Amino acid sequence: MTNPKLLLFLALGVVTVVFAAAWARSLMAAKASGNGAAAPTAGQTGIGFVTDFFDTLGIGCFAPTTALYRFFKMVPDEKIPGTLNVGFTLGTVAQAFIYITIVEVDFTTLLLLIVASMAGAWLGAGVVSNWPKRHIQIGMGLALLVAAILFIRTNMNPAAGSGTELALTGTKLVIGVVGNFALGALMTLGIGLYGPALIMISLLGMDPRAAFPIMMGSCAFLMPVASLRFLKAQAYDAKAAIGLAIGGVPAVLLAAFIVKSMDLVAVRWLVVVVVLIAAIGLLRSGLMKQRA
DSSP: OOOHHHHHHHHHHHHHHHHHHHHHHHHHHHHHTTOOOOOOOHHHHHHHHHHHHHHHTTSOSHHHHHHHHHHHTOSOGGGHHHHHHHHHHHHHHHHHHHHHHHSOOOHHHHHHHHHHHHHHHHHHHHHHTTOOHHHHHHHHHHHHHHHHHHHHHHHHOTTTTOOOBSOOOHHHHHHHHHHHHHHHHHHTTTOOSHHHHHHHHHHTTBOGGGHHHHHHHHHHHHHHHHHHHHHHTTOSOHHHHHHHHHHHHHHHHHIIIIIOOOOOHHHHHHHHHHHHHHHHHHHHHHHHHHHO
């Protein structure tokens, strides 16, 4: 009998190839129109390496990358959501292959939550890619505030509500599917799925380790889906996205196979400070434009 994980990996491979082809077409179209992306800077590539390294260990990369882009003024606010989704896709696919292989979790639960997140991302990206800059600033600002709260909660009580189950059934499965649909939609705003998914899965009674294949598998499928809409609308910064991809994939392999685990509490507190500063800046810019 065919291993269901093998079928999932084949599907992920197809989705990744479709994404890569669409990205290549987008870059060629931009080059033909005279707007081709130059090689990414060392800073853009370095951000991809650092944030994807900690992403592989469960920190998440969207919130800290947004904060760094804002601090160094690397990417226009309205292009940050698309840049994150496009640029981190390949690194996240690598994470999914690794963690789905090495961490046990019920396949039905894994599959349903992945499909739900993809549907949410498709809906969310279609909305966000056409939003005006002010709406994106306010949306990302609120998303970053939520991310900061989640980081604080994890640091204060990381084991709260966690269980030992490797599967969801009945009402809990329905809650998980609906929750992952919402998280997939919110991810297109830059909130990131890892922190909220880890908390949701723990509160539903699952082993927190089971969250890794679920959240990384979800992102590996939903990010290419969301990215197709951002690519079509050219709602991303190609140069910065390339930097995330070049820096991110080696970082994923380093974190997963060499470092594997480390004390991340101090890192989370640093992320909280950085993310809160970025959130306040985004909300201030968006609300000032609204008043004007």
